[in-house]
Amino acid sequence: MGKNINMYHFAPTDTFYDVEEFINREIDDERAVTILEEDLLASNFLNSEQKNAYNLILQTLLSNESDAFFIDGPAGTVNMRTIYRSIKDITQNTRNWKIKMIVAEKSPKRVAQNSPTKNQNLVLMDVEGNRVQAVIFGKDIDLRDDTLNVYQSYYIANAFVKPLDARHRREAYELQWIINSRTIVENIEYDESPLKPPDYNIIPFNQLDIYKDTDAEVDILAIAMSTNAPRQVNTSHGKSLVQDIYVIDSSVKVLRLAMWNRFVHDECSEICNIIMEKPIVLGTKIRVSSYNGLSLSSRPTSVFTIEPFLASAISLRAWATENNSLLEETIAKNLDRPGASTPGSSTDLLVKISEIVEALESIPAMMV
Template sequence: MWTVYTSIKDITSKTKNWKIKMIVAEKSPKRISQRTAVKYQNLILIDKEGNRVQATMFGTDIDPRENTLKILQSYYIIDAYVKPVDPKYKIGEYQYQWTLNSKTIIEEVPQNEEQIDAPKYEIIPFKDLEAYRGSIGEIDILAVAIKIKPTKEITTASGPTTIQEIYVIDESLNPICLTMWGRFVQDECQKISDIIEDKPIILGTKISVGSYNGLSLSSRPSSTFIINPLLPEAAAMKRWAENNDLIIRSIIARSLTYPSAPLSSVGIREIVKNCDIAGLIKGLQPMAKAKFWIKAKVNVIDITQVFYYMSCIGCNKGTGYKYNESFVCMYCKNQGVCKPRARAYVELDDNTGKLAATMFGEVAEQALGCSAVELMERAGEENPPYVKRIADKLSKKIWKIQVYADPEKLKEKKYRQFNVLSIEAVQDEENAGSSC
């Protein structure tokens, strides 16, 4: 029989047969120790009184609990291994740390039983960040991630390291650059990158406020990040982001479509050559994705292609419903109206190589110079002169083009196209000279 405790202060390395209700406040990604090459995962657990303890799982004890110990859920922890904590790693008054091994019993607290309240975060809205600029204090933020830039290798006083910049926004509608350092790039940034198009909600704790390119944010070694946390504040921010989707898209298009430059110098873009892109993609880390700027002509190779598809107006997913027909989307689950969405399969040619690419939505409409409805009504095999005029006009200009690459999909025969994220006319062919 276990003795049930309510406070971790009553549990020491000499306590036997104990049981306590805890909530998972933080859970790091799985990591590899640089010194021992052993896989580990850290958690912060909080008891009913608000006391915190760091718990760690190692090696083969991690994966069997992949679908348990979820953040902000309550569990009974029974007989973890307890040992004194190194003072420099102590996160509160508690003098011990726990190891959750194969002998530790972990039970989810039943829904009909009292749960432990989620920890309180002192979230600072972006409009109040100026007061923390350059201070030694660390703050908590809750924001929408709207743009992520490629990783960078830099050299600091401590040696080389990797950083990645994420642009985040809150109700102030003022995007701010959050720089992630070191281990956060491999773990949290990768997860955020995979779902960036969904505009995930990010809870960051122990964040520093700096002055890089104006007001900026930066991770610290002690920082933690929770993606889409199960908090009322996060749910409210998600609803706000959905209700202001068009405004946020406009901010991204106006200010954040230049991944190689900060907000203070958005006119600067690193143009790469098509012939170099294959090598750049090969150099990416596993599961990484990339965005590049190129300067090229856009050629429509097949003028008989269908330049649109019928889609849900809410999520842009394809559907079999007809134009203006009302339906419940099987993807976003919302009541929507079926509309055509522009799509064009093209070839990007910069004289060093050719890339097969796909343009969607507003980007395709901008390049082709007509709306999706016009494409539905006039393009295709039935009207080749109309399509030819569009294709000829498109190919007579030089364009600055941002392309997106998913190396894993490029390996598949079915998906050997790049996606065009943005496009901007530079000059007509007759004035192009040696621009390509």
């Protein structure tokens, strides 16, 4: 073989190391790192699952025990992020941001006229009341189907921030958020206070006259009583689809609410499916018209929330339950009138207030 062990220059057997030299180099390097105060406070920004893992590992270390842990998480979920209070501080260049938001509005899934891709629009609101328009596209809608519920609070991070075309802007904030598969949406902690829902300027039906045929966009809260079938009409913009829903509020006034085009396919369809339950409908940015005396109509910017979880809606439901027999009588009068279920009916379906005022004199009006 011709080889000798001395040719390989192994370390001498009499080499002596003191205790310091037995310390692992990586541990030594870690001990030399200066720990910043912000790093010491980083555990305050962990979500519930991260916090559980952190506490378990820390407890094992402090108890001088040995154990093995496997940590797995989608990219981005374990990074420390700066928590903001205002959306005004979040721009296209902001990185590693996180903010507590409440879902103020959420539309049904829709398909745009010039695109086959589904979209779902939301309005999110921060703790200061600032609002941002957000949108989800395509398959990401189904991924978020069980979250981002109206009036629920969440922590949102990593949304794609981009400028919003002024033609589509409905809020003061000039940017739009795209919520996609990379966006992180977390529930707030069970013991954490949720954000306050939006404030609405609900106008009782008996106070709507001053808004007739103006540019005013009013908010209403009412009980859906009955519906007509959808019908196609000719307008200055061409053919349009419209469906009438007859609603009543606590001022005991019945009005026709005309729902146009995209609202017919989505919100009207949902209302019709539960009409026997007398669903409560919140409508915002509604137009008030003098057509047939007084009527309501949707605008392209209108938003409808069915059975909203609001204190005023809960009060209206209690009022409706207490006066259920009166509501049933009113609905019956509507349905008994000729043409009540035909598309062409209009004011024939309206109940005269004088017919039920006497029955209501002993019932206190509910404040919305």
